[in-house]
Amino acid sequence: MSLDSFISKAELTVGEHTYTYFDLKAAEANGLPNITRLPASLKVLLENLLRNEDGVSVTKADIQALANWIDNKGSVEHEIAFRPARVLMQDFTGVPAVVDLAAMRDAMVKLGADPAKINPLNPVDLVIDHSVMVDYFGTADAAKKNVDREYERNMERYNFLRWGSSAFNNFRVVPPGTGICHQVNLEYLAQTVWTSVAGGGDVAYPDTVVGTDSHTTMVNGLSVLGWGVGGIEAEAAMLGQPIPMLIPEVIGFKLTGKLPEGATATDLVLTITQMLRKKGVVGKFVEYFGEGLTTLSLEDQATIANMAPEYGATCGFFPVSQATIDYLTATNREPARVALVEAYAKQQGLWLDPENDPVFTDTLELDLGGVLPSLAGPKRPQDRVLLSDAASEFAKALSGEFNKAGDETRSAAVAGTDYSVKHGDVVIAAITSCTNTSNPSVLIAAGLVARKAKTLGLSVKPWVKTSLAPGSQVVTDYLNAAGLTADLDALGFNLTGYGCTTCIGNSGPLPEAISAAINEADLVACSVLSGNRNFEGRVNPDVRANYLASPPLVVAYALAGSLNVNLSTDALGTGSNGEPVYLKDIWPTNAEIAEIQRANVTHDKFSARYADVFKGDEHWQAISVSGGQTYQWDATSTYVANPPYFEGMTMTPEKVTDIVEARVLGIFGDSITTDHISPAGSIKKTSPAGQWLTDHDVPVSEFNSYGARRGHHEVMMRGTFANIRIRNKITPDIEGGVTKHFPSGDVMAIYDAAMRYKAEGRSMVIFAGKEYGTGSSRDWAAKGTKLQGVRAVIAESFERIHRSNLVGMGVLPLQFKIDGWQKLGLTGEEIVTIRGLETVQPRQELIVELFRASDGKVARFPVRCRIDTPTELEYFKNGGVMPYVLRNLARG
Incomplete structure (x- = not known):
């Protein structure tokens, strides 16, 4: 328990129970x-430190x-x-984490x-x-068929997870479907205020969480402080290691007024996302405040919190309010827990108070x-x-970034049909993604749009x-109700x-005839989805333009069938009476939505669905569990394998060596996402991963996806750096995961070049x-980088999670102190040396030395070591966080 330097340990009685x-x-x-003036999110962190x-x-x-944050507002760097x-x-990120835990058990035996x-x-x-x-x-029967196919594809993974749920303590698996x-x-796991038994009694404290998915922030809407981490950090947290972090700046986002008729929580979060990206909040907390919060439902808050990444x-944190209490009650949390949440939040100053704003680093308002x-x-x-500009903005993008100027009217007939695309x-x-499907208002709105469209005789376009x-x-x-x-x-x-x-x-795949028409005519096809991500190459390989929208707009665009239709002014189609039908004709009122929500989103539905949430369907129950403390690896499996992270590991880590005469594997531009780096989506037959699966007798029909094979x-x-849309400046005329090997000049897949460089030492x-x-938060973006032999990534700036993941795998993140690689005139032929790594310190300045074989010249430039904290430095010296934790546990 705590040393309690500030004599804060106390008792709180709620009903008949004392905590x-x-x-x-x-x-x-x-x-x-003055700590009562801290933002609520920092009060949660402060309680965490006190306890x-x-x-x-x-x-x-x-x-x-x-506590001194009140004076410096996060401008002073201090690790906590x-x-x-x-x-x-x-499961995509969880399977490799459980694989790593199983591998660590094997390594413990060897040690x-x-x-x-x-x-x-x-x-x-x-x-x-x-x-x-x-x-x-x-x-x-689409859902049943998809679930059946899911089990066919993933039985090896699910067998492994069933073993993990029985082999590890404190580990539960919520089954597929x-x-x-x-x-x-x-709806179920989060409690807002957590309790545990210590010292013979119950201790109450804020519910906090880290998750192996960046959208873990969604639960910030329920006043649970949490964010996404890599699987690497999550494993450390599971094993009792603290998460090292710098005390953050906190940007206050003030909300006033009330959403107007016709606007949805999706419209709100897209507006907020645009504002905060412009503001620049990477690595910072955002906390919402103001009287406008009292007009938002808890589900609206969760929608906003979800899109913090x-x-x-x-994170995008909301204080506890009456909406929190109402939601916990409606979703069948225990009455004693709900009473504790309200009493605890009010006692600790975590309750929303629109009359007294906290202190923030900076603020903005909407x-x-x-x-x-x-x-x-x-x-x-x-x-x-x-929405009113969507058609004209797509037209600009089509002629601009998609380079189709003069070709805007191209179409292609779809074989076997009477239409063209x-x-x-x-x-x-x-209609997808927890961002919006957690919010009954927008799903009911989508249903009402469908109802009215059906009544008027509209149908979805056949493509x-x-x-x-x-x-x-x-x-x-x-x-249903x-x-x-x-x-x-x-x-x-x-x-x-x-x-x-x-x-x-x-x-899933588009119908073959539509896919063929799109690709043969090189069309810029579109998707509209109620999700949170629309990066290139993410949604579908045949679809180049992807738009996020609310569920009712997803239905509307399915009716219109095109981004070229201006939904604000153009007809969606012709009704059964021969008259044009417009969006305003089928859009529900806020009152209609609220009435249906009140009548049908009820306590009993949550009670019934979560009564036995870990049981699973007949598929899950039929999986037999075998194995003991260590997993019996199947050498023939193409889904799960013992990774090489601990091969040859000893109790004492080897000294960190300088990077001497390294080759440049890739040169990338701005906003390279973990979707670009990490294997994601479908596996092409001609890719290195596809070739490996073929060599292991896996037919193309059973390739599944990279996500499913993360174990x-x-x-x-x-599959690392194999994204079909990534562009490597070493091979500027080729789209996809390719590079040039030096000095041979051979062009090849990035993986193949990496293996050749490794073979050359x-x-x-x-x-x-x-x-x-x-x-x-794709941990394989860092794991794959490590396994390909990359020792350092030199970038102008890093997204928070990926930088941390690189350190967690023993890869050195370095940040330019000059304008960037463009000023260096890099071609990829350069030989790179970075010295002083044995004695490197957090955020130290280092010098990168470039030797150009073509002219014999040497250039030098400064970088900042983005190992940010002493704890991260220990991870790096140990070759990553897993070897660090493993050695500590083995010694203990």
């Missing part, structure tokens, strides 16, 4: 002045440094150790230590939500009354366009692939499964521009 807690008001009275003060990982000076209450995983020491010390929940694909759609991890977290913030219907696209979530046609319309993939089974229950399922089904928005689907690239390093390291470096590693 121990660490009282911020007492700490203020005992040496931490975990041990004089080693958390010191009195650390607590004082956080954050200990989350629990860890959340999804002569007890493998049982490798065990989660904090509660871990893994929700299988990333594996279902939209192979079947538009039929009553239940929902999306963030929505399950919001898109606006670049570490009047909710000015929010207008919007989309975001065609490639980035921050690129908001008004053209630039701008919507070929995917997907549109439609899908409905909610984030929990509760959604189906309330849509409201009679809206039949209306959505009538337009082809049949249930396709419970999972992330289109939002993460599991959109096998041989597949994943071959060369290490490698990567050069990149701004915001390197933006996007999802």
Whole structure:
């Protein structure tokens, strides 16, 4: 327990139960002045330090440094150790994490230590939500067929996860077909105030979480502080290691007014995302405040919190309010827990007080009354366009960034049909992603749009692939109760499964004839999805322009069939009476939506669906569990394998050596995402990963996706930097994951070049521009980089999670102190040397030396070492966080 330097340990009685807690008001009275003026998110961090003060990982000076935030507002760098209450995983990132834990148990045996020491010390929940694909759609049995296919593809992975759920303590698995991890977290797992037993009694403290998915921030809407980390950091947290972090700046976002008629929470979050990206909040906390919060539902808040990665913030936090209490009650949390949340939040100053604003590093403000219907696209979530401007903005993008000027009217006949497709046609319309499917208001709105469209005789255009993939089974229950399922089904928005689907690239293939027409005519086809990500190459390989929109707009664009239609003024189609039908004719009022929501989104539905959430369907229950403390690896498996991270590992780490005469594997521009770096989406037969699978007798029809094969390093390291849309400046005329090997000049896949350099005894470096590693918290973006032999990434700036993941794998992140690689005239032929690594310190300046063989000249330039904290330095010296933790546990 805590050393309690500020005498904050106290008791709180709620009803008939008494809890121990660490009282911020007492700490203020005992040496931490003005902390009641801190943002609520920092109060949660401060309580975390008070409760975990041990004089080693958390010191009195650390607590004082956080309290001093009131004076410096986060401008003073100070590392603190954050200990989350629990860890959340999804299966794409969770499988490799469990693989690593199993590998660590094997390594413990080799080191002569007890493998049982490798065990989660904090509660871990893994929700299988990333594996279902939209192979079947538009039929009553689409969901069943997709689930059957999911199990066919993923049985090896699911067998492994069933073993993990029995082999590890504090580890639970929510089976496939239940929902999306963030929505399950919001509706069931999260408690807002957590309790645990210590010292013979119950201790109450804020619920906090880290998750192996960047959208873990969604639960910030329920006043649970948490964010996405790489699987590497999550494993450390599971094993009792604190998360090292710098005390953040906190940007206050003031909301006033009320959303106008016709505007949705999706329109609001797209507006906020654009504003905060422009403001620049990477690496910072965002906290919402102001009287406008009282007009938002908890689900609206969760929608806003969900997209913190898109606006670049570490988190997007909301204080506890009456909306929190109402939501916890409505979703069947225990009455005693709900009472504790209210009492604790009010006692600790975590309750929303619109009359007394906290102190922030900086603020910005939005009047909710000015929010207008919007989309975001065609490639980035921050690129908001008004609905009224969407058609004209697409036309600009078509002639500009898609380079189709003069060719805007091209079309291609679809074989076997009586229609053609053209630039701008919507070929995917997907109601998907927890961002919006957690919010009943927008799903009910989508159902009402479908109902009114059906009544007027409208139908979806035949080239549109439609899908409905909610984030929990509760959604189906309330849509059924409201009679809206039949209306959505009538337009082809049949249930396709419970999972992330289109939002993460599991959109499934387009019909062959449509795919062929798009590719043969080189058309810029479009998708409209209610997700949070629309990066290039993410949604579907045939679709180049992707737009985020609210669920009712997804339905509307399915009816219109094209981004060239201005939904504000143009008709969606012709009704059964021969008259044109406009969006205003089928758009529901806020009152209609609210009435249906009140009547049908009820307590009993959450109670029924979550009563036995870990049981699973007949597929899951039929999986037999075998194996003991260590996993019996199957050498023939192409899904799960023992990774090479611990090969030859000894109790004492080898000294860090300088990078001498390394080759340049890639030179990349700005905004290279983890989708570009990490293997994601489908596996091409001609790719290195496809060739490896073929060599191991896997037919193309069973390739599955990179995400599903994240437990096998041989597949994943071959898929690193293999994105079809990535552009390497070493080979500027070729799109895709290729590079040039030097000095031979041979052009080849990046993986193949990396293996050739490794065979030659060369290490490698990567050069990149701004915001390197933006996007999802994909640990394989760092793991694959490491396994390919890259020792350093030199970029103009890094996204927070990926920088941390690189360090966690022992790869050195370096940040330019000059303008960037463009000024250096790099070609890829350069030989790179970086010295002084044995004695490197956090954020130290280093010198990079470039030798150009073509002219014999040497250039030197300064970089900042982006190992940011002493703890991260220990990870780096040990070759990564996993060897660091393993050695410490083996010694203990």
